[in-house]
Amino acid sequence: MFLKTVQADGTAEKNVIREMKQRAAAARSDIEKTVAAVMADVQARGMEAVKEYAEKFDGVAPYEVTAETLEAAYARCDRAVRAALERAAANIRDYHEQMLARTWEYQRSPGACLGQTVRGLTRVGLYVPGGTAAYPSSVLMNAVPAKVAGVEELIMVTPPTENMSDAVLAAAKIAGVDRVIAVGGTQAIAALTYGADWIPQVDKIVGPGNAYVAAAKKMAYGTVDIDMIAGPSEVLVIADRTANPTYVAADLLSQAEHDRLASAVLLTDSMEQAQAISAEMERMAKTLPRFDIIQASIAGYGCAVVFDDLKAACEMANLVAPEHLEVVTENPRQWLPALKNAGAIFLGQYAPEPLGDYMAGPCHVLPTSGTARFFSPLSTDTFLKKTSVIEYSRDALEPLADDIIALAKCEKLDAHANSIAVRFGK
Numbered sequence: 001m002f003l004k005t006v007q008a009d010g011t012a013e014k015n016v017i018r019e020m021k022q023r024a025a026a027a028r029s030d031i032e033k034t035v036a037a038v039m040a041d042v043q044a045r046g047m048e049a050v051k052e053y054a055e056k057f058d059g060v061a062p063y064e065v066t067a068e069t070l071e072a073a074y075a076r077c078d079r080a081v082r083a084a085l086e087r088a089a090a091n092i093r094d095y096h097e098q099m100l101a102r103t104w105e106y107q108r109s110p111g112a113c114l115g116q117t118v119r120g121l122t123r124v125g126l127y128v129p130g131g132t133a134a135y136p137s138s139v140l141m142n143a144v145p146a147k148v149a150g151v152e153e154l155i156m157v158t159p160p161t162e163n164m165s166d167a168v169l170a171a172a173k174i175a176g177v178d179r180v181i182a183v184g185g186t187q188a189i190a191a192l193t194y195g196a197d198w199i200p201q202v203d204k205i206v207g208p209g210n211a212y213v214a215a216a217k218k219m220a221y222g223t224v225d226i227d228m229i230a231g232p233s234e235v236l237v238i239a240d241r242t243a244n245p246t247y248v249a250a251d252l253l254s255q256a257e258h259d260r261l262a263s264a265v266l267l268t269d270s271m272e273q274a275q276a277i278s279a280e281m282e283r284m285a286k287t288l289p290r291f292d293i294i295q296a297s298i299a300g301y302g303c304a305v306v307f308d309d310l311k312a313a314c315e316m317a318n319l320v321a322p323e324h325l326e327v328v329t330e331n332p333r334q335w336l337p338a339l340k341n342a343g344a345i346f347l348g349q350y351a352p353e354p355l356g357d358y359m360a361g362p363c364h365v366l367p368t369s370g371t372a373r374f375f376s377p378l379s380t381d382t383f384l385k386k387t388s389v390i391e392y393s394r395d396a397l398e399p400l401a402d403d404i405i406a407l408a409k410c411e412k413l414d415a416h417a418n419s420i421a422v423r424f425g426k
Helices: 012-026 032-045 047-057 067-076 079-099 136-149 166-175 185-194 211-220 245-256 271-285 291-301 310-320 332-338 353-358 394-410 414-424
Strands: 005-007 063-065 104-109 112-120 123-127 153-158 179-182 204-206 234-239 263-268 302-306 324-328 344-347 384-392
Touching: 005 012, 005 271, 012 263, 012 302, 012 310, 032 047, 032 185, 032 211, 047 185, 067 166, 079 136, 079 166, 123 136, 123 185, 136 153, 136 166, 153 185, 185 204, 185 211, 234 245, 234 310, 245 263, 245 271, 245 291, 245 324, 245 353, 263 271, 263 291, 263 310, 271 291, 271 302, 291 302, 310 332, 324 332, 324 353, 332 344, 344 353, 394 414
Parallel strands: 005 302, 123 153, 123 204, 153 179, 234 263, 234 324, 263 302, 324 344
Antiparallel strands: 063 179, 104 112, 112 384
C-alpha cells in the first residue's frame, strides 16, 4: 500500500508517535556554533558585521525597499493573486478583530480599582524567506494580526533576491507593513535582535525561516521575544466510513508536498476506508509536480492507524498534538470536546487544511512537533503586552494592612512590611 497501515493494538500506535517525535529531532541541524558566532559578531560590531555577512551570503549589502518599489510590485502582481491576497487579508483581519483583548478595569470595593492595560508591542520584526520559499500568505498571516493588535512599527526583512517576489511585496503593502529591509539569514535576525545602525532593535521577531534562521531566533530569545520554533509541517486526519476517500487523500497529500520531513497521518475505524484512501493517494500523487517529495514524506512519516472506535482515535490525536487536525466524520462536531491538543481543528469534509492556510482567517502559524500540548497559534495575543493596574485609597488599603505585614514578615522581608506599616503608624 502507498500509505503504510497498521491495526491499533496498544503498541503499533505508540510506535507511530515515537517515529513522529524522532522526526522532529532529525530536523535539527548541527548549526548552533556557526549561528552563535554570527550573532555575537553582529552584537559586537553592528552594521559593519551585518554588511559583511550580507555581502558574503546575499551578495549585496542590506538596503531598504522603497514605497515606490512596493507600489510597483503591487501593480505588477497577477490580478487574480492580488485579489486573493486582498480577500485573505480581509478575512484574517476580521477574525483577529473578534479575538482582540482590550484594556479593562473593575471596582472591587469602594476605593479599590483593579485592571489591566493592553497595548500592542512598539516594534516587531517579521522574517520572510526568499527564493523558492517565498510565501505571500505567510506575510499576511503574521503581519495582519500584528497590525490589528496595534503594533506601532512592523519591519519585514527578506533576502535581497535578484527579482524579489511581487506577490510577497504586494502582501506587505496590503498588510500594512511599515518598512521592508532587504537582508536575510542569521545576519537579519541578529540585526533585529541587537540593532545595527539604521536597522533598529525590535521587541519581538516572528516568521518562518530555514534551520539557520530558526537557530538564530532561538538564540535571540531573552534579548527579544519570538513567536515559536517551528518544525516540519504535519496533518492528522480522523475519518470514518462516511468520509470521501478522494477528499481525505487530497488533504493528506497537501501536507506531504511541503518537504520530505512533513507528516501525514490517518486515523480511522475502518480498514476498508484506510485502503481506499491509500489507493487514492497513490493515484493522485503520481499526477503532482512534487511527487518525489510526496513519496519521500509518505514513505518516511506517513501512515494510517485503524482503531476499533473513534474515541481511541481521539485519544491518540491528543497524544500526537498535531499542527493540523481534520475531523471528517458523519458528525464531526461530536468529537470536538474530546480533542484537547491541536494547533487548528478542521471540522467536516468542506473544511480542508488549505482553507486554513490561505483564506478562512485564523492564523496558519501553528505549533508543531507535539507542542500544541502547551503552545497556541499565532494571533493578536502574540503581539500584545499586558500590564496590571492597581489603584487603592487609604480606606481600601487599611483593612489589608495587617495581612500584608504578616505575609511580609513570614518571608523575612521587613522593608516590605515597613512600607505598609509607615502608612498607618503600626
